[in-house]
Amino acid sequence: MDAAIATDPRPLPAPTRKLMPDAVVGMVLFVFTETMLFAGLISAHTIVRALASEWPPAGQPRLPFRATMVNTGALLASGAILAVAHRTYRKRRPADAAGPMLLSLVLGAFFVLFQGREWAALLADGLTLTSSPYASFFYVIVGMHALHAVAALGALGWAWLRLRAGRLSPAQLGAVALLWYFVVLVWPVLYARVYL
């Protein structure tokens, strides 16, 4: 069979210009589904919050919205810096994109670690998953976002290693960057609904 392939006189099909690379199409579909997941969670939260006579419930620790605002700034900065790295890469200067990409990764990791520290403090204060609907929604919505952030950081780290090795394709960077932009842009909505 190998011999048949080797002697096949037919030429290989020429590469085509696609509207969108397959990797990016896949990531767009994934982001669409995840957008609906978060929209559903926020909708449920909005209804339960409207039905409650008091929100946040009495006797429950308050969420640290000021400290999280600073953390939100770090995440937004991470997204903006990745956009700079993305643009630099597209200008055919991949080596110059590695620095901003690493900075974006570090800021994203800072965001996740800060959230983890915040969770530990809230658990110590008695805000647990089962203590009230207020706490349940907080842990489910913010936890779901943290899960996405960790996965996207892993993808970003993978992309950075490939970039350093000179093996990162534009489609791969596009897909990974799209996931990170989603994680960054959905957070302010979650913050406004859950913390404020």
Added chain:
Amino acid sequence: MTFRRRIATLVVLLLTLAPELAHACPGCIDLKTKNRVAFFGTTIVLSLLPLGMVGGMAAWLRRRAKKLTSENGDQGPGTPTPGP
């Protein structure tokens, strides 16, 4: 129409008058304005968000296709790229 069919039609019509209002969830029956606004708002968002995303995607692809077509002259997207 036979007598049995007339009776059956009459029974069906009477049955439509029998049920009371049926409410699917606590949000729907609550008379407080805040709850009704929340329920209505989330319904609108959950209905329009997927349509907006698909519509936005379609508009972006259309714009991109036009751009590629203008860059390639008469050739549209999906045409082979020039060789090296």
